[in-house]
Amino acid sequence: MVNFNKIKIIYIFFVKTLLRSKKTKFFILFSLVPLLIFLIINGLKLIYHDNLLAGSDFFKNGGMPFFFQFYIQLISLLFGAAVLSDEIDSKTLIYLNTSPVSKFSILSGKFTAYLTVSFLSFAIGSTILYVMTHFKGILTTNSLATLLQLQFAGLIAIIAYSSLFLMFGVSLKKSTIIGLVYIFGWETIAQILPGTAQKLTIFFYLHSLSPIRIPKEKGILNISIVQPGYAEALITLLIFSAIFFAASVYIFKKREYLLADHT
């Protein structure tokens, strides 16, 4: 039986822990990099009396690729895989594994805590950038709706990527390296490959969720696959996430974790 109270206890403890960590602080600051670039560019343009860069253009061509093709993947990898690898590296897993808490509850509590903090980091940077680049019309219904849709797309993307990297983290020793190969290898290559390889990437579905088009590479043969609809993409990503999470729990239950030299 699932013990929601214990999941909550683990969740709160690790959200608190993560919010104090240097890694989280770094990622929150890092999410502000596009804003900084935007401000520098327009500051220079002001100095040299040049036409200012349109905020919406910068968000579409600079902000969207940064957040949806780099930041989300990176933060999901470094937080998703770390759900367990942090515990293994610091040998603190022992405290969880020798408590009367099911492995499912441990992983659920920790995973949701890491998701929360990852999303928070993304939301802070992307929201501030969106507001600053759409400053004039920010209070219109359309603009706010787009912002909400963006945040939702970001949340789903973080869930999907993090659950995949969680699975890597519970099953592989070099999960971060494998994750990097997946993000910057497979996800990039699959976009330009002919055939249906794109369907085996998370980005393919994520593309359909975003209210603002994410710039994409053209395929080798310039054959573009029809993008799935919003509902199809959403359901597919949620199913992927559920499968990855279930697999992670299964592996976590079955696997032995060597925390040191065992003699």
Next chain:
Amino acid sequence: MGTVIKGENLSKWYGNVLGLSEISVDISKGIQGLLGPNGAGKSTFLKILTGQLKPNIGEIRIFDEPVFNNQELFHRIGYCPEFDAYYREVTGWEFIRFKSALFGYSKKETDQRALTAIEKVGLTDSKDRKITAYSLGMRQRLKFASSIINDSDLLILDEPLRGVDPLWRIRIIKMLKEFEEEGRTIIVSSHILSEIEAMTNNVILIHQGKIFAHGDIQEIRDLIGSHPHKVSVVCNDARGLAKKMISDDLLLNIQFLDNEQKVIFETDKRDRFFDTLTYTISNSAINVSEITSPDDNLQSVFDYLIGR
């Protein structure tokens, strides 16, 4: 007395490396010392005991239940790991309270148990400091506190006194003896004979993944007593000291080193030798600057016993 832990033919390998080999144990209530040199297999045994590892062969049961993946069993078990492992971003209190909450107590009981545990190890005043600001001894006591929150029927302690100052060693040992009197079972591992000796007479000796001996600590003491010991003495008159010592029938061999500043005695009557040495030094004008006994550790006893 009923069996608390029953292990049969436990074997564990790490690839080609043997961790444990066909260990069978039957442990009842009381304090059980687990003794062996570093790398003997004590930690492997304890990791199997706490469900962190699965034996390749054999089965272990605690309170007649299987251990691996049986998380409910930890309502009755307290475990203090050997690692100096801690969450870097939390205070001692937050950690202990978190561990307490994982037992599923009410909020009031969670706080009460956490507070009692932290009081027992003398960290009340520093409970709100980050664990990173604790000394090694304080972190060790905090770990120990985390293992006693639930007043468990079985307490498993892996090198619990490592890094703990002498005063707290005495207090922890006293606490363990009180737990024993309450009818609880305590497994304590150590590679230091005197630590175990202070807690219990009941020991299991592990060496190279096997149980070497199981029984009364006095038997181990006797084995050490008959084990040829080398004792090194650095003094201002090594030859004079040797002359006085040789008059007694204690020595197997004498060797002079460092321009006769150092003498190494070999004896098979360890206790008598030390009595005589103390007497000789205190009744002569010889100035001794160092006495060391490189053989006075478990590893050398094991090496002697297995005939290396």
